Amino acid sequence: MAAVTVSTFGVSIAASAASPVAVGARPVTLDVDASNHRVFVANSLATTVSYFDASAVSPTAATIAVGASPSAVAVDSGRHLAFVTLPTMNQVAVIDTAAAMPTVLRTIPVGANPNGIAVDQISGKVFVANYGSSTVSRFVGFDPATAVDNYASVGAGPVGIGIDRGTQTVFVSSASAGTISVFSGTGATTAPTVATITGVANAGSIAVHSNSHRVFVTDSTDNLLYAFDGLSSSPAVSTITGVLAPAGIAADPESGEVYVSELNSNRVSHFDGTLAVPVVTTFSVGAGPRGIAVDSGSAARTVLTANSADDTVSRVDGVPLVPPMITSGMPPEATIGVPYTFQFTATGRPTPVFASNLPLGGQFNLNADTGLLTGTPTTAGDIVFSVSAFNGALPAAQSDYVLHVKEAPTPTPTPAPSTMATAGSGHGSGTGEQGSVEAGNRLANTGQDVSTSVTFGGLALVTMLLGLASVIWIRQKHARN
Structure with missing residues (x-):
C-alpha cells in the first residue's frame, strides 16, 4: 500500500489562528452551519451543547441544554438544523441553528448507544451509527413527523459515518470489526445491500470529499489514515502514515483539503485530498483536539477543533480557494x-x-x-x-x-505512366523491338541474334579448315611414299 509520511514543511497557516473560544466540559465533536457561521460543540462531560459565531473577532459561547453526555454533532446548513447524538438516552436531539437563541426542537429515538452521525445536505436525511446495536438508523431531519428506519446492519461497533453527497453513498466505520460498511442512502425500504471493505483496523472517524469521491478514515491506534476511492466496488486501500493519534477528520467540500486533528500532539495535519500522494503539513491548536470541522461558508475556510483537554475551540484560517x-x-x-x-x-x-x-x-x-x-x-x-x-x-x-x-489542400495530380515503346539503337540493320534490348543485335529478316550467328559460323569455318588441312597432309604423305 502506498504510504505518505507527515512532514512539517510548507506554508504554515498557523499564523492566522484566532484566540480560542471557551466552551463546556470536555468538548469532543463539533460542526458548523456554513450559512451563518454558527458553531455547535458537544460537551461530553456536561448536558449541553455550546454555540458561538465563528466569524466574530472575539466570540463568547452560549449553551443549550440537550441531555446527558452529548457525543456527536452534524449540521444541515441549508435547513439550519443541528443533530446531536445522546448515547445514554438512545436519542438524537434536533436544534434550530438559525434562532436567535437556539433550543431543542425535538428528540428522535434511534438505536442503542448512538455514536457517529451524518446528514445528507441534498436530501436532508440523517444517518446515525448505533454502536450498541451495530445498526444505522435513518430519518428525514427536517420532517417533525418523520419515521425512523432501522435502516441497515453493519459491522460490529460502528463509530464513524460519512456521506458522499454526490452519490448519496453512506460509509460506516467499525473499529471492532476493522471494516467499512458501504451502502446507498437512497433506498425506499430498509435492508439495503451492504458491501464490506476490509483491512482497515481500528477504523475511527470518516471524512468524504464528495467532488473527488475519496474517503478518509482515521486509525488512532496505529497512527495512520486510510484512503480509498469511494466509487470503486473493490477499492484499493492506501495509507497515510506519520499522523500522531488521529482523532477527528474533516474535508473541505470545495477545495478538497483534508484536516486531521492529532489528539496527543496538539496539532492538525492537512493535505490536498484530491491527490494520490499528498504532501502533509501541520499547524498547532489547543490541547487534546478531537472533533474538527471546516466553515466552508467563510472566505478564510476557517478550521475549528474541539480541544478536549483544555475545554476550548481553536479557530485557524484554512487553505483558501484560489x-x-x-x-x-x-x-x-x-x-x-x-x-x-x-x-x-x-x-x-x-x-x-x-x-x-x-x-x-x-x-x-x-x-x-x-x-x-x-x-x-x-x-x-x-x-x-x-x-x-x-x-x-x-x-x-x-x-x-x-x-x-x-480548406483542405488541393492534391497535385500524379502523371499517368507512358505506354510508348522505346526503339533500340543497336548495330544491326533490322527494325528495333520494345524494351531495353538492343534490337540491332538481331537479324532483320529472322530476328536471330547476330552475335550468336557469328559465333556458330566461326566454329563451322574452323572445323572445315582443319578437315581440309588433314586431307592435304594425308595426300602429301602418300605422294612421298
Whole structure:
C-alpha cells in the first residue's frame, strides 16, 4: 500500500489562528452551519451543547441544554438544523441553528448507544451509527413527523459515518470489526445491500470529499489514515502514515483539503485530498483536539477543533480557494477533414472545470472536466467563441478565442505512366523491338541474334579448315611414299 509520511514543511497557516473560544466540559465533536457561521460543540462531560459565531473577532459561547453526555454533532446548513447524538438516552436531539437563541426542537429515538452521525445536505436525511446495536438508523431531519428506519446492519461497533453527497453513498466505520460498511442512502425500504471493505483496523472517524469521491478514515491506534476511492466496488486501500493519534477528520467540500486533528500532539495535519500522494503539513491548536470541522461558508475556510483537554475551540484560517485563471493561448488553425485537438488549461484551487459557448452539435466539442477541445471540421472559416473556467471561487475566468478552419489542400495530380515503346539503337540493320534490348543485335529478316550467328559460323569455318588441312597432309604423305 502506498504510504505518505507527515512532514512539517510548507506554508504554515498557523499564523492566522484566532484566540480560542471557551466552551463546556470536555468538548469532543463539533460542526458548523456554513450559512451563518454558527458553531455547535458537544460537551461530553456536561448536558449541553455550546454555540458561538465563528466569524466574530472575539466570540463568547452560549449553551443549550440537550441531555446527558452529548457525543456527536452534524449540521444541515441549508435547513439550519443541528443533530446531536445522546448515547445514554438512545436519542438524537434536533436544534434550530438559525434562532436567535437556539433550543431543542425535538428528540428522535434511534438505536442503542448512538455514536457517529451524518446528514445528507441534498436530501436532508440523517444517518446515525448505533454502536450498541451495530445498526444505522435513518430519518428525514427536517420532517417533525418523520419515521425512523432501522435502516441497515453493519459491522460490529460502528463509530464513524460519512456521506458522499454526490452519490448519496453512506460509509460506516467499525473499529471492532476493522471494516467499512458501504451502502446507498437512497433506498425506499430498509435492508439495503451492504458491501464490506476490509483491512482497515481500528477504523475511527470518516471524512468524504464528495467532488473527488475519496474517503478518509482515521486509525488512532496505529497512527495512520486510510484512503480509498469511494466509487470503486473493490477499492484499493492506501495509507497515510506519520499522523500522531488521529482523532477527528474533516474535508473541505470545495477545495478538497483534508484536516486531521492529532489528539496527543496538539496539532492538525492537512493535505490536498484530491491527490494520490499528498504532501502533509501541520499547524498547532489547543490541547487534546478531537472533533474538527471546516466553515466552508467563510472566505478564510476557517478550521475549528474541539480541544478536549483544555475545554476550548481553536479557530485557524484554512487553505483558501484560489480563483481560476485560464493560461492557454490562441488555438492553432484547423483543416477541413483533419482530426483536431487543443488543450485549454487553467490554474486555481480547487481544479477548475470548463464551459464554452461553442454550438451544440457543431464541429468541435469541449470536455468540461479536462478542457480538451476535439473535433473534425467540415466547414472553412473563423469560429468565434469563449471559454470559461469555474471552481467555486470568484471571479470565474473567461477568455475569447478565434479558431480558423482552412480548406483542405488541393492534391497535385500524379502523371499517368507512358505506354510508348522505346526503339533500340543497336548495330544491326533490322527494325528495333520494345524494351531495353538492343534490337540491332538481331537479324532483320529472322530476328536471330547476330552475335550468336557469328559465333556458330566461326566454329563451322574452323572445323572445315582443319578437315581440309588433314586431307592435304594425308595426300602429301602418300605422294612421298
